[in-house]
Amino acid sequence: MDRVPVLKLGDILIVSIQIDLQDQSVLALQEDLADRVVATGARGVIIDITAVEIVDSFIGRMLATIAAISRMLDAETVVVGMRPAVAITLVELGLSLGGVRTALNLEKGVALLNHLDGAQIVTAAQ
Amino acid sequence: MGVTLSVHADAGRRRIEELLQENEEPVFKRWLEIAGSSSNGHVDRGSLVGQLRELYQALRQSFGESSDSSDLRGLLAELSRSRARQGFTPTETAIVVFGLKEALYEIVENDGSPEALRGFVWFSRVIDELGLFTMESYAAARERIIIDQAEQLLELSTPVVKLWEGIVAVPLVGTLDSARTQVVMEKLLQTLVDTGSEHAVIDITGVPAVDTQVAQHLLKTVVAARLMGAECVISGIRPQIAHTIVTLGIEFGDIVTKASLADALAHALRQSGIEFVKHRGTRIAVRTVEE
Secondary structure: OOOOOEEEEOOEEEEEOOOOOOHHHHHHHHHHHHHHHHHHOOOEEEEEOOOOOOOOHHHHHHHHHHHHHHHHOOOEEEEEOOOHHHHHHHHHHOOOOOOOEEEOOHHHHHHHHHHHHHHHHHHHHO | OHHHHHHHHHHHHHHHHHHHHHOHHHHHHHHHHHHHHHOOOOOOHHHHHHHHHHHHHHHHHHHOOOOOOHHHHHHHHHHHHHHHHHOOOHHHHHHHHHHHHHHHHHHHHHHOOHHHHHHHHHHHHHHHHHHHHHHHHHHHHHHHHHHHHHHHHHHHOOOOEEEEOOEEEEEEEOOOOHHHHHHHHHHHHHHHHHHOOOEEEEEEEEOOOOOHHHHHHHHHHHHHHHHOOOEEEEEOOOHHHHHHHHHHOOOOOOOEEOOOHHHHHHHHHHHOOEEEEEOOOOOEEEEEOOO
16 A cells, blocks of 8 residues: 655645555545644645546545644645646535635645744734 | 339430430530529639539549449538538529539430430439538538637637736636636636636626526636635626626625726735835836735
8 A cells, every 4th residue: 555655844744645545545644644743743734736636525525634633733734736627626526625725836835834824923922 | 013114214324324425515514504603603613614524524423334422422522611611502502513403404305205304303313312412511511610610719708817926817708608617717727827826806797697507607616716725806796797696696605706807906916915005196116015
């Protein structure tokens, strides 16, 4: 079974999905990610799906589940690099990925997390 | 009985072939006259002579030993196609084929033999078949033109324009249906990826009416853009359309809608942290607020 690597960049965890996801690897990824968030105290998780060309309702639910898990552990999830065809398919499937933030690419995803973090600090200061 | 009939038919057919061969020049001349008069002079006489000459030869060939009519059908299809493109009416196209019947009838009448008359019945059946074939080719060619135009229209009518760095707009003009929305959606999303734009404005000033289906399409596009990490603003909602949308009970949820494209652009600029500052005089300066 292929395991999806979880990369750490500062206090952000990056997951780049480059393989055809099997049910087993998805479950493993969710466990790995939860472990790493706790271990590193990450404040953000970025899931890069630039290489994903085909989605089904299972993948859609996976993204929502990962986001929910991360939020429980106080980390924001950003899904980046979704292809137009994938977005259209998800809409047709009726999945709007509520609660998941999205960005056009990895760079914008990182910027979004930094921005969110900054906003939180400002709010706290007030 | 059947054998006798077929013998008669064969005799008639042979007689027609002979007549076509012996009277090639008068028949051809008469045919040219009929075909030429029908097309109201908007066809080049020289090219018509060439076409008819070829057709005549192909027709005689198809009656010959090999009875191979593929040449004839090819020529007829080519003729119908070119006439369909040049905007000839169906009658003008069909008369070219049917004219030959009339042209030959005069010869058959002069001949007066029973074989020739019997043969003419057979001949006219052949010509009718060819006429139908011509009409079919003509209709197919017209259909092709319509499909091509529809495709071109689809591409022409959905431009995605860049308004600002990071802001793109789609001015929609005309009625929205599923096929068009699909094209618009794909093009917009692809442009978002290509240009890395985080804001999109869908301007529906040119959309004559919005019903539940059109609204559904718009919502889908906005949600898809959101999934990719871009925000969509819908602009150009006219008073009547706002009224219709409310009456129909369509929920736009948290999607931002603006009355005009200018408002939408201002909103998108504000969202991306760009501020307009008006100086003395009429010049407008722009500065980006550092975050």
